[in-house]
Amino acid sequence: MTLQFLRNADGTVTGRNKGNGFTVTHTDEEEVKRQLYEDAGWEYTPPPPPLPPGHHRFLLSHEEDGSCGFEDERYARLRARPPEGCVPADHGRFALECRRPGKTLLDAVAATVAEIRRDHGLVMNGLRVAERPEEWPDAEVRSDDAAARVAHLVLTAAHRSRRLGYGRKELVRLLDATGIE
Numbered sequence: 283m284t285l286q287f288l289r290n291a292d293g294t295v296t297g298r299n300k301g302n303g304f305t306v307t308h309t310d311e312e313e314v315k316r317q318l319y320e321d322a323g324w325e326y327t328p329p330p331p332p333l334p335p336g337h338h339r340f341l342l343s344h345e346e347d348g349s350c351g352f353e354d355e356r357y358a359r360l361r362a363r364p365p366e367g368c369v370p371a372d373h374g375r376f377a378l379e380c381r382r383p384g385k386t387l388l389d390a391v392a393a394t395v396a397e398i399r400r401d402h403g404l405v406m407n408g409l410r411v412a413e414r415p416e417e418w419p420d421a422e423v424r425s426d427d428a429a430a431r432v433a434h435l436v437l438t439a440a441h442r443s444r445r446l447g448y449g450r451k452e453l454v455r456l457l458d459a460t461g462i463e
Contacts, residue, residue, distance in 0.1 A: 285318050287311075336383055338390040342368075342398075343377040343408035352376050360402045365394055378406065388443075388452045396459035405460045 284300040296307040297314040304321045308314045312328060319326035333339055344350060344357070352372035360378075361370045368380040378398075384390025391409060399405050443453055 285322065287314065333381055336385070337367075337381055338384055338387045339379075339381050340387065340391055340409060341371070341373070341377055341379050342391070342394060342406040343373060343375055344404055344406050345375060345408045350375055356404070360398065360404060363401075365397050365401075368394065375408075377408075386448065386452065388448055388456055392452075392456040392459045395456070399459065399461055407460065 286298045286300055288296045288298075290296055290307070294307050294309050295311045295314045296305065297318040298305045299318055299321050302321070304318070306314055306317045308317075316326045316328070330339065350356065352370070352375065354376060357370070357376045360376075364370055364378055365380070365382070367382040368378040371377045371379045378394075380390075380394055382390040382394055384393060395406050440453065443449075
């Protein structure tokens with residue numbers, strides 16, 4: 283079953299369940315999504331309410347070795363005393379769902395990563411990634427191939443951040459917050 287969404291020139295949104303042909307058009311994109319999910323028999327979860335200006339929503343996760351479950355003892359203190367605005371969550375690994383203040387999203391993430399590292403000795407090294415990226419090798423091996431992947435990610439991050447108006451200082455602050463040497 284495939285759900286398809288199309289923005290129309292008149293400002294409406296049309297959604298179609300290609301499996302059975304059910305089609306709906308509405309001015310409210312979320313209403314289209316809700317009706318399509320209902321038709322497909324899927325649970326619909328409305329989007330969260332908007333945050334106040336200067337606040338950002340993000341999910342941080344800890345992926346040290348792939349075997350760190352949510353209940354791992356290393357996270358006991360962090361589960362008991364997460365940073366303000368963050369809630370521990372089980373996403374197949376330990377994660378924090380955060381709503382934190384910051385001039386930019388990178389500022390909010392960097393401040394949160396630094397606070398967790400300082401107060402709990404953990405570096406949260408995943409951000410809004412539902413699954414481990416397929417391009418990572420199973421074994422942590424230093425090879426030209428692995429180095430090329432890391433370089434690609436860093437270069438892509440630099441390029442995209444520049445296009446979004448983030449500068450070197452913001453990226454370096456985020457890297458420094460991780461404790462990388």
